Amino acid sequence: MVGTAVHARTLQRRLEQLVDVTWPSSPLPETARAVYLKAAASSDWPGLIALAKQQRRDARSALGLITRLQEKVRGTHRDIATHADDLLAGWVRPDRRADWPQVRAQLVATLKPQTGVAKAEALADDFGATTARAVKSRMEKPVADLDEFLANSAEQWRAALVGARLAEAIAALNTRRPRPLVPGPFGDDIVSPLAAELNDRLTQLCDTIGSSDRDAIRTNARSLADWARGTTLDDTVRRAVDLSVARRDVASRWTLGPAAQAAGELIRNLILAQAIGLTVEEAALLGGDNLDRWRAASALPLPNELGPGQDVTLAQLKSNPATFDGDDVFVSGVVGQVTIKHVRGKVLSTASLLDEDGLSLTVGIEHIKLDSGGLDEGAYATVAGRYVADDPVFNHTPILRVGRHSYEDEGEHSFLAAATHLTRWVVTPVPHGLRYVSSWERGLSGANNQLRYGTWLPFERRL
Incomplete structure (x- = not known):
């Protein structure tokens, strides 16, 4: 009888601890989207920075509170498992x-x-x-529901935090003063070494996830997230600023294009790395199925390529279109004007891709706006998809139909694809899983389109 009373008091204290807390508020993503949209649509970059900093502070505070609550909830789970059987032994x-x-x-x-x-x-x-089992289940269910609520809240706040950092990066892209580029084939390139370091850090995280040391996983994940923001992201954005301004010179649009594209790709990967670090840190704290999914992903090779296809030039496609008809290809060039038409209730989005010899190719997709992730006029991009020599949907013109990633399927073979799928409710580096990489460009459009269209937010995902 004394033992039963002890078990009952232990469970009662745990439940009282859960009641006697201040619960985190919701980040209200719809409100955040509306606020960001207003600032982004009016090019109010100082206002955008102020809003993002406040959102970032709120998110960090909420995530800290949620972590403490999750530890209490998990403790209650353990106590129910430990004491409930003894408490109900005489049921x-x-x-x-x-x-x-x-x-x-x-x-x-x-x-x-x-x-x-x-x-x-x-x-x-x-x-x-x-039965006694049913009583135990009824004791566990409210705690399990609370655990799920906190996990969902944490995910929303992680999305708010990463979205705030994306907003700050876009505002910095549009307010930083450009610096003159150092002449030479590589100039003052910082992108290549940072991209290599990012791969090294991701590989190290994968190795740690594969271990049983959850404290080490948390430490490594937090280190990745911290490194991917701050100076690393700031320096990469500065490089994107310099290249975006330098490429306004017509002669430099193509020569500096690959470097600008590499900077844009690194920025997106750094944003993704922050989401990975934040999500893995929580998975290591709580354990369970989420950590198991990350462990399975960590055993995979790192690369997440654009997908199947061969790299071809516009000249090759123009000279012999029948040879490539129906093939998956990669094509690079400067993006021309993006056009969006509504034909019989269907959205048709197209853009031209131009090379330095004046050749052009139409790239297009149905149902999706190509510029919603930053593929906008003036950007340098590599686009992957299926080449169609005579496409009836697009007025019987030769076209490169932009492909889309299936990160869940690709995640069976690539850690980065699996990580993009596992963090899909926190951030989407390229909305809709479109198969292209492009430079980050200044202005109301360009990189800012992710804020204008709200495509970094969970409820806008199309993966």
């Missing part, structure tokens, strides 16, 4: 107790005015058949 089904006929009659009489006789008798019989 006897109500319908097997000597006083059950009297108890049942009282239950039916109490319920009958609200439910009717048949329903009252059925409810009483259900109660009479309650």
Whole structure:
């Protein structure tokens, strides 16, 4: 009897701890989207920075609170598992107790005015058949529901945090003063060494995830997220600024294009790395299925390529279109004007891709706006998809139909694809999983389109 009382008091204290807390508010992503949209649509970069900093502070505070609450909830889970069996060891089904006929009659009489006789008798019989296992399940369910609520709240706040950092990076892209580029084939390139270091850090994280040391996983994940923001992201954005301004010179649009594209790709990968670090850190804290999914992903090779296809030039496609008809190809060039048409209720989005010899190719997709992820006029991009020599949907013109990633399927072979899928409710580096990489360009459009269209937010995902 004394042991039962101890178990009951332990569970009671745990439940009281959960009640006596200040619960985190919701980040209200719809409101955040509206606020960002207003600033982004009006090019109010100082206002955007102020909004993003406040959102970042709120997110960090909320995530810290949620982590403490999650630890309490998990502690309650453990206590139920430890003490509930002992507490219920003497449980006897109500319908097997000597006083059950009297108890049942009282239950039916109490319920009958609200439910009717048949329903009252059925409810009483259900109660009479309650087993110790059912009682334990009913004790566990509210705690499990609370755990799920906190996990969902944490995911929303991680999205708010990463979105705030994306907003700050876009504002910095549009406010930083450009510096003159150092002449030479590589100039003052910082992108290549940072991209190599990012790969090294991701590989190290994968190795750590594969271990059983959850503290080491948390430390490594936090280190990745911290490194991917701050100076690393700031220096990469500065490089994108310099290249974006330098490429306004017509002669430099193509010569500096690959370097600008590499900077844009690194920025997106750094944003993704922050999402990976934040998500893995929580998975290591809580364990369970989420950590198991990351462990499975960590055993895969790192690369996440554009997908199947061969690298071809516009000249090759123009000279012999029939050879490539129906093939998956990669094509690079400067993006021309993006056009969006509504034809018989269907959105058709197209853009031209230009090379330095004046050749052009139309790239297009149905149902999706190509510029929603930053593929906008003036950007340098590599686009992957299926080449169609005579496409009836696009007015019988030769076209490169932009492909789309299936990160869930590709995640069976690539850690980065799996990580993009596992963090899809936190950030999407390229919205809709479109198969292209492009430079980050200044202005109302360009990189800013992810804020203008709101495509970094969970409820806008199309993966």
